[in-house]
Amino acid sequence: MKSSDKAHTQETFQTLKRLIVDERILRDPRPIFVLINPFGGTKSALTVWNARCQPIFQLAGVPYEVQTTTAKGSATTSARTIDYTKYRAMVTVSGDGLFHEVVEGLFDRPDWQEVATKLPLGYIGAGTSNGMSSNIGAHSPEIQSLNIIQNSIRSLDIISYTQNNKTRYSHLELLFGLLADLDIESEQYRWMGILRNYVGAIVRLLYLRSTGCKLWLLSPDGDKRTSNIPPVPSSVLSDHSQHGPRVTIEATTVWTEYIDEDITNVSAVNYPFIACDFMAGPRAKLSDGLLDVNICHSRNKSAYLSALLEGESGKYLHQKEFISRKCSAIVLEPGERRRWKSNDGRRGIVDVSGEEVDLAPILIQVHQGLARLCVPAWYDESMIEQAWKN
Known part of the structure; x- marks a missing residue:
């Protein structure tokens, strides 16, 4: 590849990167914690992450750590024990069941108030029903990934039962x-x-x-x-x-x-x-x-x-x-x-x-309003x- 072509490619890459993410977000060196359920729904969550989400995070230069669940309830354990200070957000890649487990674990902690205010949640729908995809107005994994990277946060009600x-x-x-x-x-x-x-x-x-x-x-x-x-x-x-x-x-x-x-x-x-x-x-x-x-x-x-x-x-x-x-x-x-x-x-x-x-x-x-969720800035739920x- 000619040096001029390399320069043009690099310029294009940087332009796309600026469109995806504000430079101020990149100043936070902490990774995003990504929790994937490879067994839920049609068992496609890992493929969705690898093929449709991971490249966007890589292009944006946003670090991440991936963990896969091993059994029902393991996501609750992860949420209950995670050191929230090490991560800028916690993201689920699956359906509504995995998100439910994470909420259950995060609020079953002695420090739940700090976790709720300092660890935003993100949702990438890769399950069967994916109700939260419609509730945040982001129906594709690509849009959901961009939403998480751009870090547009809103308050979220939770329920106790x-x-x-x-x-x-x-x-x-x-x-x-x-x-x-x-x-x-x-x-x-x-x-x-x-x-x-x-x-x-x-x-x-x-x-x-x-x-x-x-x-x-x-x-x-x-x-x-x-x-x-x-x-x-x-x-x-x-x-x-x-x-x-x-x-x-x-x-x-x-x-x-x-x-x-x-x-x-x-x-x-x-x-x-x-x-x-x-x-x-x-x-x-x-x-x-x-x-x-x-x-x-x-x-x-x-x-x-x-x-x-x-x-x-x-x-x-x-x-x-x-x-x-x-x-x-x-x-x-x-x-x-x-x-x-x-x-x-x-x-x-x-x-x-x-x-x-x-x-x-x-x-x-x-x-x-006790939880914080990544929701597209343009989404008007009214x-x-x-x-x-x-």
Whole structure:
């Protein structure tokens, strides 16, 4: 190669580098900690990183350290023990399950407050559903990588969930009924990628279940919709033995609404999308301190067929079959399935951020703005609700 060609190549490289990253960011010599789950979803996360993300980090001159998970829960251990002072950010390359594990570990530390404020999180979707990709408005691994490099940070709500008096932490949602069954039972179709959700939905629509359920809802305005509300199960009251944000719900908490009916679905979501192509909470925000709760009692299959066809836009939630609330906390006490019980003997499924938890009463509380997440500077999340309303 001629010296003039080498000079031109070097100039082009430096120009691209300046477009990708601000020089001020390069002054931080600390690497980005990249956590990859090579076994999740379609098992493509390592390929996504090597082929589509790593070259961008190399071009930008941003150092990184890669660690792969070895088993379920190993990401929680990594997050619980990481020396956060050594890294400029912690990034997951997989789906929402890996991000859930990291949140759980970071907030189960005695120094969780320092970690939450000083270690930003990044998300590169390489799993099956990749709900957080849509929640940050960055749908490709390349855009997500650029977003992390450019270090545009926003506050992020997390949720605590308490069962059997023990509290843990997560980020995305609580599901019970149709969506929970679909999410967990479709694991058998994981090899199909995102299509697994559609196959699972068709099966569940053909054999639509109803389930007994009790709900306690806490509205931010404090206006009561129900009188004579019974006390919540004592097992959802935290014993405060864990690290992390304090759960403020007590036995004396005044709940604003109580529901005791058969339901076909309950979703309480912290952000709008629970999968990259399925919106379950169009009014949810990354850091508003509230859950978008949607409840359906109806066995009208056409309502759910609409949800399947209009899942990405969330337009199905305009139907009269769906009851919507904004809540700062919710307690769910699962009952028995009425029809089409599982062949595996399950009496029901409680789903927290894509992970099956105990079939037992559960408290979900939002903790506003405690985490920090890399989100594109240009992303306007208010457009989601505006598009849904129009």
